[in-house]
Amino acid sequence: MSRASAGEIARIGVLVRIPPALRSYTAGEDEVVLDASDLAGMLKALDSSFPGIRDRVVDESGRRRPYVNLFLNEDLVMTPLPTVALKPGDVVHILPSVAGG
Amino acid sequence: MVGTIKKDSVVVAVGTKKGGFLFHSADRRKWSVAGPFLAGAGVYHMGLDPRDGRTVYAAAPHGAEPWGPAVYRGRIGSEPKPTSSSPKFKEGSDLAVSRVWHIEPGSSNEPDTIYAGVEPAALFRSEDRGDTWEDIGALNYHPTRKEWQPGGGGLCLHSILVDPRKPKHLVIGISAVGAFESRDAGRSWTMENRGVRAGFLPNPYPEWGQCVHKLAWDASGDGSLFQQNHTGTYHRGPDGGAWTEITKGLPSDFGFPIAAHPDRKGTAFVTPLIGAMNRVFHKGQMAVWKTGNAGKTWRKATKGLPGPNAYLGVLREGMSTDAEDPLGLYVGTNTGQLFASRDEGESWRMIADFLPPIMSVTSGMAR
Structure with missing residues (x-):
């Protein structure tokens, strides 16, 4: 799989950046391009391509796991995932919080 | 050979806050170590499946803490991998598994069955070695659930006993809810807490709400049980009934693990600590106490254990026996x-x- 260009992302959909801890699900790929209109739908689409990966980001009640952050472009997502709309060209980052002390 | 671990070696699987280790020995004198496995992860439980002597199961977060709980499976000596799915509550329950505390292999005639005890307290069964899971609803959505309260370690289901003679006979322990028993593979459950104190509640002998710390079968083979509780050590006779407190003769009523002799009736081992507010051994001397008569009397052993001035403790899953003759015991400390x-x-x-x-x-035997 080749890396998507900015033009391709804008045309095809949303680019999701995969953290190292979850690349076992994506056969090592660090980014995936998906068609989704909101963050909850993005996770479902991601899971249909890479089964099990959604469970690592949200629990079975759909709540984001503590210390797992989603950034839409450069903004930390603080609202419920289904309310966060996506458009072609967006970039979603899945990142663990630093959780340091 | 099985990986780097010789067949017929005794294997002691050790789960730590930063990974798992397999200690192995052919003679129980000279020990070697393999690992760390799952390095950096908090391994709440890890063990060798006694049914094949080759499969290792572990309970740990996926990769690292933020990514949620996982069950791992692997061939002895190799790095275990997450199973295809983790235990999950049914949709709409508004519950979510935050941690897997314990993995228990099923009976010998169900070689692919394993059980998982999780936090918040629930029991799950897999019939394909952990790739898919059944939510044991009669327990997990018990009518009393909304009133369950966590113990100091959380609301965790930590003890799972599968009757080796009758695989449908299960006993589980939840902190701080108590012991439950099923004789129909988990379709129905009875609370089994009569005679067990809950000194921290207004009614010290409630139907449930006891803080069971660990359960173990008595080797009698008739359904008798041992229990280490937050408040006391107990024995229950065959076929149910009330527990008998057997704390007398021990230095305190507080401790975490309890391990029973796999073959000798009435024989068990405990590691009493000072108490809930000071979870270290008495007088700075680590000690393992043994009964050979179902708790009527206890004997203390300290030879080779640290002290005085050893202020350490042993956690809930921190003690195990092997099946050798004479019996081997293994205790891991929180230090x-x-x-x-x-x-x-x-x-x-x-x-x-x-x-x-x-x-x-x-502990187990590599085959």
């Missing part, structure tokens, strides 16, 4: 030492130091 006895707990030898805090110790 990272692993002790072994090859004479039924009479004398001890430290076989590892400077491990991360030890959360679980189980």
Whole structure:
């Protein structure tokens, strides 16, 4: 799989950046391009391509796991995932919080 | 050979706050270590499946803490991998599994069955070695659930006993809810807490709400049980009924693990600590106490154990027996030492130091 260009992302959909801890699900790929209109739908689409990966980001009640952050472009997502709309060209980052002390 | 671990070796699987280790020995005198496995992860429980002597199961977060709980499976000596799915509550329950505390292999005639005990307290069964899971609804959505309260370690289901003679006969323990028993493979459950104190509640002998710390079958084979509780040590006779407190003769009523002799009726081992507010051994002397008569009397062993001035403790899953003759025992401390006895707990030898805090110790035989 080749890396998507900015033009391709804008045309095809949303680019999701995969953290190292979850690349076992994506056969090592660090980014995936998906068609989704909101963050909850993005996770479902991601899971249909890479089964099990959604469970690592949200629990079975759909709540984001503590210390797992989603950034839409450069903004930390603080609202419920289904309310966060996506458009072609967006970039979603899945990142663990630093959780340091 | 099985990986780097020889067949017919005794294997002691040690789960720590920073990974798992497999200690192995052909003679229980000279020990070697493999690992760390799942390095950096908090391994709440790890063990060798006694049904094949080759499969290792572990309970740990996926990769690292933020990514949620996982069950791992692997061939002995190799890095275990997450199973295809983790235990999950049914949709709409508004519950979510935050941690897997315990993995228990099923009976010998159900070689692919394993059980998982999780936080918040629930029991799950897999019939394909952990790839898919059944939510045991009669327990997990018990009518009393909305009133369940966590113990100090959380609302965790930590003890799972599968009757080796009758695989449908299950006993589980939840902190701080108590013991439950099923004789129909989990379709229905009875609370089994009569005679067990809950000194922290207004009614010290409630139907449920006891803080069970660990359960173990008595080797009698008739359904008798041992229990270490937050408040007391107990024995229950065959076929249910009330528990009998057997704390008398021990230095305190507080401790975490309890391990029973796999073949000798009425024989068990405990590691009493000062109490809930000071979870270290009495007088700075680590000690393992043994009964051979279902708790009527206890005998203390300290030979080879640290002290005086050893202010450490043992966590819930921190003690295990092997199945050798004479019996071997293994105790891991929350300060990272692993002790072994090859004479039924009479004398001890430290076989590892400077491990991360030890959360679980189980033993088995490599085949």
